[in-house]
Amino acid sequence: xxxxxxxxxxxxxxxxxxxxxxxxxxxxxxxxxxxxxxxxxxxxxxxxxxxxxxxxxxxxxxxxxxxxxxxxxxxxxxxxxxxxxxxxxxxxxxxxxxxxxxxxxxxxxxxxx
Amino acid sequence: xxxxxxxxxxxxxxxxxxxxxxxxxxxxxxxxxxxxxxxxxxxxxxxxxxxxxxxxxxxxxxxxxxxxxxxxxxxxxxxxxxxxxxxxxxxxxxxxxxxxxxxxxxxxxxxxxxxx
Numbered sequence: 001x002x003x004x005x006x007x008x009x010x011x012x013x014x015x016x017x018x019x020x021x022x023x024x025x026x027x028x029x030x031x032x033x034x035x036x037x038x039x040x041x042x043x044x045x046x047x048x049x050x051x052x053x054x055x056x057x058x059x060x061x062x063x064x065x066x067x068x069x070x071x072x073x074x075x076x077x078x079x080x081x082x083x084x085x086x087x088x089x090x091x092x093x094x095x096x097x098x099x100x101x102x103x104x105x106x107x108x109x110x111x112x113x
Numbered sequence: 114x115x116x117x118x119x120x121x122x123x124x125x126x127x128x129x130x131x132x133x134x135x136x137x138x139x140x141x142x143x144x145x146x147x148x149x150x151x152x153x154x155x156x157x158x159x160x161x162x163x164x165x166x167x168x169x170x171x172x173x174x175x176x177x178x179x180x181x182x183x184x185x186x187x188x189x190x191x192x193x194x195x196x197x198x199x200x201x202x203x204x205x206x207x208x209x210x211x212x213x214x215x216x217x218x219x220x221x222x223x224x225x226x227x228x229x
Contacts, residue, residue: 036220043117043204043220044156089156100146100169101218103156 003027004092006104014112019077021107023090026071030092034101035064035075038087047088048075080111115139119205119221126228129194134224136188136205145188146206146218147180149173156204162188195228202226 005024013019023033031052036044050057050064050073057064063076077084087106093099118137126132138145147159161168162180170178179191188207192199202225206218 034218041222041225043119043206043222045220046218091156100158100161100171101148101156102158103148105155 002104003030004090004102004104006090006107008107009105010108010110012110012112013080015082016079019075019080019084019109019111021075021077021088021090021109023073023075023104024071025073025090025092027092027094027102028071029094030102031095032093032099033064033066033073034091034093035062036089036091036103037084038089038106044089077109080109082111082113085109085111115219117205117207117219117221119203119224121224122222123225124227126195126226128197128228132192132195132226134190134192134203134205134226136190136221137186138188138205138207139209139219140186142207142209142219144168144208145180145182146208147190148204148206148220149201150204150223151198151201159190159203192226195226197228200226200228 034049035047037047038044048059048062048064050066066073087108089106090104091101093101120135145162148156150156158171160170160174177193181189202223204223205221208218
């Protein structure tokens with residue numbers, strides 16, 4: 001039961017260009033969406049989040065867009081840097097003080113110098 | 114910056130043996146979680162813990178699994194009789210409160226459990 005889907009397993013972009021990582025979800029109860037970055041042998045590191053009452057949240061080079069009607073969100077990284085090369089996980093949770101995160105399978109981003 | 118600390122970083126155990134994975138969450142956090150990631154698969158929720166009791170657990174978290182917060186700082190995951198399919202990276206996470214400003218859980222760097 002894949003409630004959070006990241007259909008592209010990998011993405012390769014040139015340094016300086018935009019990286020767009022996509023994520024789809026099926027559970028209408030999800031209210032908060034998060035992106036995590038993960039390097040090998042490390043835990044997921046929180047990047048950016050968005051509440052379902054917003055359609056855009058920006059933090060430096062990272063912007064997350066949410067299209068609630070399409071149940072789709074995307075992470076834009078611009079400009080992309082070689083240090084951004086990692087696995088990116090989309091995660092979602094419903095409203096609630098102790099809600100668990102549901103993760104997608106992740107996208108491996110490679111930024112070429 | 115505060116961190117979630119997990120020990121050991123790598124644990125090798127024989128099938129059928131008990132293992133205890135340890136975590137020290139961020140000191141003022143109130144909600145604690147265990148997740149795992151089998152190689153090549155997605156990160157999966159195991160259990161959440163609040164106010165000294167389990168709040169929610171997944172189907173994976175069967176009778177072989179248990180969690181404890183024995184001394185107010187450590188948060189442990191015990192697997193009573195390990196199986197080969199328990200081999201995975203186990204991540205501990207904590208959050209101050211789920212309705213916090215960034216909704217971001219802080220994860221530890223994980224324990225790689227290898228069952229042989």
